[in-house]
Amino acid sequence: xxxxxxxxxxxxxxxxxxxxxxADPTExxxxxxxxxxxxxxxxxxxxxxxxxxxxxxxxLTHDEYDQHRNGDPQPTLxxxxxxxxxxxxxxxxxxx
Numbered sequence: 478x479x480x481x482x483x484x485x486x487x488x489x490x491x492x493x494x495x496x497x498x499x500a501d502p503t504e505x506x507x508x509x510x511x512x513x514x515x516x517x518x519x520x521x522x523x524x525x526x527x528x529x530x531x532x533x534x535x536x537l538t539h540d541e542y543d544q545h546r547n548g549d550p551q552p553t554l555x556x557x558x559x560x561x562x563x564x565x566x567x568x569x570x571x572x573x
Contacts, residue, residue, distance in 0.1 A: 483555075509570075512552060
């Protein structure tokens with residue numbers, strides 16, 4: 478069980494899963510985080526309308542999408558705080 482779980486990230490083990498021992502603390506662990514952008518629900522609704530042929534909605538320009546896709550800064554700051562507190566490092570940050 479993690480010492481500091483991220484709220485909303487809790488998962489139950491798959492059926493039949495079992496512990497085989499503690500993790501090797503010298504082993505490198507790579508993690509990729511994909512954060513939802515701020516207006517996720519609004520974008521999903523817009524896409525749904527466009528896909529349904531609703532002419533009242535138009536496609537976003539690249540610039541419009543860039544303005545709306547940035548993640549909520551609060552979870553990002555929390556991730557950075559926890560990463561730094563543990564001495565972990567980020568090999569890369571940014572766009573996929």
